Each structure stands twice: as structure tokens, then as C-alpha cells.
Amino acid sequence: MAYNDKHIQIIETAEQLFAKKGYEATTVRDIAGQADVNIAMISYYFGSKEKLLEALFNHRLGSIKMGVESLLKNDFLSPGKKVDILIDEHIERVIHHKGFYKIMLCEQVINKNPVIINLLIEIKKRNAELINKLINDGQKKGVFKKNVDVVLLMSTMLGTVIQVLINQPFYRDFNNLKKMPAKKFEETMQKKLSAHVKKIFKAILTNEG
Amino acid sequence: MAYNDKHIQIIETAEQLFAKKGYEATTVRDIAGQADVNIAMISYYFGSKEKLLEALFNHRLGSIKMGVESLLKNDFLSPGKKVDILIDEHIERVIHHKGFYKIMLCEQVINKNPVIINLLIEIKKRNAELINKLINDGQKKGVFKKNVDVVLLMSTMLGTVIQVLINQPFYRDFNNLKKMPAKKFEETMQKKLSAHVKKIFKAILTNEG
DNA sequence: GATAAAATCAAACATTTGTTTAATTTGAGT
DNA sequence: ACTCAAATTAAACAAATGTTTGATTTTATC
Structure with a gap:
């Protein structure tokens, strides 16, 4: 199915609200109101609130x-x-897609909607296979170690990054960075996070620190 | 507030349902039905559905x-x-508390209930400070490196573990472990996860692999 | 500019929601 | 056995929910 501008407008408004309040706590009236469309448009365009969520995931x-x-x-x-x-x-x-990643995390936890579950499984499998190939390539070239657990490694990357995102305010508070401007702080944190994850991968994949 | 057996019964039934369906999607009728108490008991004991959630977190x-x-x-x-x-x-x-950790994760994402937010911030701060002391101790003894980012390190541990939990079925599928008995699989996975996280900590904290 | 399909709207729909009420039962303490 | 507070119940409550209806407007095609 192809989405027009109005579809996208509704989808991305829904994304904001789902991320902020959670899927169940967000009402179609919330979405319609903030997207500035009549409430009936959501059923008319997507069929239901749940199908709108699926449309968001497809998008x-x-x-x-x-x-x-x-x-x-x-x-x-x-x-x-x-x-x-x-x-x-x-x-x-x-x-860049904080909101969507939050929604995705919660949906994985609840694990209810079969359409979404299948979409996510498919993506995970594809990603794991591709990364597996990359690691095998590195192993053949002798730069990566043997016996790497791809899923564990992916879990560390995904888990660390989303956890840092969730803990962002706490990170700032704990490290006494409250005076730092928001922009500057986010840049700093991104660099630190990047270096951190890369260091972990290096430790797991290669023989040097 | 002290909870009696019936309180606990309701709280832990609610925990199961919140973990399975999410807080908002769980109705007080669900909880009352499964806990085998009258629906009015929930308001009578806890005041409201939301206060029940807070009671769960306290518990x-x-x-x-x-x-x-x-x-x-x-x-x-x-x-x-x-x-x-x-x-x-x-x-x-x-x-051991899969369900509760799932609920906690979602609540952190939604970040709405101030009582719960404060509980979690307090715990995180305390944990981070304690771990900070532990690391400082190791640094003074010369066994840990300097310049360790405690919050990043904690995020990796928390994030990796919860992510593995969420991806458990996928992990099993991807590694062709579907024939393995559930018990055996969980033991295996726990050992691998433990070794994985320890290896990461060693890489971040010390000078050897 | 007539025509038909698509889009938009306010209103109504039946359910379901969390909570409350008011009556009844239970269970010690005396 | 009596008392009284706590526990329990079925029923009712208003509010909010996702969805549908049927009429109206807009848009595009001829």
C-alpha cells in the first residue's frame, strides 16, 4: 500500500503520541486532534487504530x-x-528516530500483534545473517576471532544504545553536565557512546584492545 | 505500607498481566478475575489501578x-x-523477575508516573554511585583502567541482558537450538550471556583480554 | 459545468473502562 | 451471643473508548 501526504501526516503524528504516551494510552481522538484531521479519517484511511500501528511499522x-x-x-x-x-x-x-525505537522496544516486550512480530523477526534475521557474513569474512581474512556469538553481539549494540537513550537525562545528571547546552550534550554523548560500543566490538572481535 | 497475603496475591497477578499485555491494556477486571477477588477489592486495597502499579514497584x-x-x-x-x-x-x-523487568523497561520508556520515575531514579543513582566506588577502588589498587564511564558501562549490562531476554526465542531459532529442551537452553543461554558480559567488562575495565 | 468518486465532517453507536455505592458477610474480641 | 470494624459482594455509575453512519464537501475527469 502506498501512503499519500495525509497518510504520512497521520502516521507520524501517531508515532509521536505512541512514543510519548504508549500505544494503548493514546486515543484516536488524540491523534486526530494533533494531526488536525477528523477522527473518522483514521478508520477511513487505515481501517483501525491497530492497523495504523502496523502502517507505522511498515513506514x-x-x-x-x-x-x-x-x-x-x-x-x-x-x-x-x-x-x-x-x-x-x-x-x-x-x-534520529528515538520515538519509533521506543515504540518498537515496547512492542517487542508486549509481543502481541502478529503482523508486527513477523516484520521484526524478518528484519532481525536478515540483519543477523548479514552481520554473520561480515564477521565470517573478517574471520577468513584473519582479522576477527573465531567463535563469535552474533546474536549476543547484536543484543549488546541494540541494548546499549537504547538504554543510553532511555537514560539520557540520568546520564546528564550523574555526570554533572546539566549546565552544558542540550545540543552540545547530545553531540558529546553520541561520540562517547560510539567510542564505547566500538571498543566493545573490538574486544569481542579482535585480539587487541 | 505493609502488604498482607491478599495484597501480594493481587500485586503479583497484576505483575503477570502487566508483563504479558502491558499496563494500559490490562483491565482491573482481568486482574480481579485471575487473582480470584472481587473487582472492588482493587480500589478498596490500593485506591486505584495506577496506585496498584506503584505498589508493584515498591514491592x-x-x-x-x-x-x-x-x-x-x-x-x-x-x-x-x-x-x-x-x-x-x-x-x-x-x-527470575522477567515480568517485572519488562514492565520496568516499558515504564521507563513511557516515563509518565512521577512516583515510579522517582523510585527508578533513586535506585539508578544509588547503584551508579556504588559501582563508581567499586571501580574507584579497583583503580586505586591498579587493577582497573582510568577514565571509565560508569553510566555507559551500566547501560551495556542492563541493555544487553534485557535485550537477550526479549530476543530469547530469536536467539534459539537463529542458532538452531530448537530441539534443545527449554530448561537446558535457558541454562546454556544464561552461561553464554554471563561470559559475554564479563568479557565486555574486562575489556573496558582492565588491560588484558 | 455535469458527474462520480474520494475526502471530510458532526453525530451517534455499542462497548468497555476504572471507580463507587450500598448492602451483606465474615471474623475476632468481649 | 453480641458488637463492630474489616472484608466482600453484585450492581450501578459516568466517562471514555474505537468504530460507523449518513450527509456534505471537495476534487478530478470528461
């Missing part, structure tokens, strides 16, 4: 999927360099 | 809090050993 996952694919096909980058880029691109994506 | 966080404290006071363990135990105890806790 966002479609654009996210492509990211990994193209990077790994590149033949001019070393496996180590590819891993670094993979990490940075993931962090960028999560920061 | 669980109270017992969890103590874990870290006592370990770090122990004077007969090296900093390195303490970190290992810290990790294993955390993994044990998350596995």
Missing part, C-alpha cells in the same frame, strides 16, 4: 532496512571499518 | 535494592571478583 522499517544491506556489499572497506560504520549508522538511526 | 524494588549493597561492602573479594558477581546476580535477578 519506518521500510526505510531502515536498506541501511545495512548497502554497507555490507561495499568491497572497498575492511571488515573492521565496516563494523565501525555499522555501529555509527545504528546510533544515528536510533537518535 | 519488587524493595527486595532488589538490597542485592548490590551487601556485595560491595564485602572486604574479602577483589574488585574484579566483585564485578563478576555483580553481573551474575543481575542476570539471575532479570531471569
